[in-house]
Amino acid sequence: MSISNSDPVSVLERIETSRLILRRWMSSDREPFAAMNTDPEVMRYFPSVLDATTSDGLADRLDAGFDVDGIVRGHGRWALERRDTGEFIGFTGLGPMPPDVPGAGGTEIGWRLARAHWRQGFACEAARAALNAAFASTSLDEVNSITAVVNEPSRAVMRRLDMRHVDDFAHPVVHEGSSLNPHVRYVLTRREWMLSRAQN
Numbered sequence: 119m120s121i122s123n124s125d126p127v128s129v130l131e132r133i134e135t136s137r138l139i140l141r142r143w144m145s146s147d148r149e150p151f152a153a154m155n156t157d158p159e160v161m162r163y164f165p166s167v168l169d170a171t172t173s174d175g176l177a178d179r180l181d182a183g184f185d186v187d188g189i190v191r192g193h194g195r196w197a198l199e200r201r202d203t204g205e206f207i208g209f210t211g212l213g214p215m216p217p218d219v220p221g222a223g224g225t226e227i228g229w230r231l232a233r234a235h236w237r238q239g240f241a242c243e244a245a246r247a248a249l250n251a252a253f254a255s256t257s258l259d260e261v262n263s264i265t266a267v268v269n270e271p272s273r274a275v276m277r278r279l280d281m282r283h284v285d286d287f288a289h290p291v292v293h294e295g296s297s298l299n300p301h302v303r304y305v306l307t308r309r310e311w312m313l314s315r316a317q318n
């Protein structure tokens with residue numbers, strides 16, 4: 119299928135910000151992605167680190183998401199590339215919410231970056247671009263984000279994006295006694311996104 123530059127599909131598959139390129143996944147992303155997925159600090163708020171095979175499978179699934187119903191609904195977990203160095207630094211993007219949580223059936227935004235690139239504003243820069251693309255190119259009404267209560271860095275990104283804390287819940291697939299079981303949900307509606315854009 120040929121896609122013109124003004125087509126929302128092509129806009130969503132590749133997005134450029136001042137410092138980043140949000141794009142589909144390449145085979146060269148696998149090695150740095152596996153390295154970040156075996157870093158216990160990066161995976162601190164997940165049940166475990168990922169081995170290389172699982173990490174490769176995840177990269178494939180995230181890229182395949184663009185081909186399923188993704189683009190139509192504004193979904194896509196983009197690989198992030200720094201424009202200054204060309205390095206792959208992680209991913210940010212939108213996908214379906216998991217089942218059996220508040221907001222299930224809706225759309226979720228998430229992020230995971232390699233440690234060397236933390237605290238430089240990259241997660242927020244990428245997430246803003248992802249939200250702008252999704253809201254501008256689709257009829258999406260709202261975007262959710264969920265994380266463990268204790269994942270303060272992720273909650274800080276949600277707050278910085280002007281998302282609202284709307285729910286506290288026990289994650290259905292995280293062990294009940296685990297400190298990672300209590301979760302929060304934040305939401306940004308289309309209207310709030312428009313107001314936030316006007317102010318930023």
Ligand SMILES: CC(C)(COP(=O)(O)OP(=O)(O)OC[C@H]1O[C@@H](n2cnc3c(N)ncnc32)[C@H](O)[C@@H]1OP(=O)(O)O)[C@@H](O)C(=O)NCCC(=O)NCCS
Nearest residue numbers: 160229230231236237238239240241242265271272274275
């Ligand atoms: C969460 C994560 C993506 C943040 O990435 P980042 O690029 O460092 O975030 P940014 O630089 O855009 O910072 C966004 C906000 O978060 C704050 N922040 C970032 N790291 C923080 C930390 N460790 N503690 C407290 N606040 C933090 C920043 O100060 C900033 O807020 P501010 O603008 O009000 O100062 C990154 O820490 C990460 O990849 N963590 C591991 C994976 C993960 O847990 N993903 C979420 C799963 S739900």
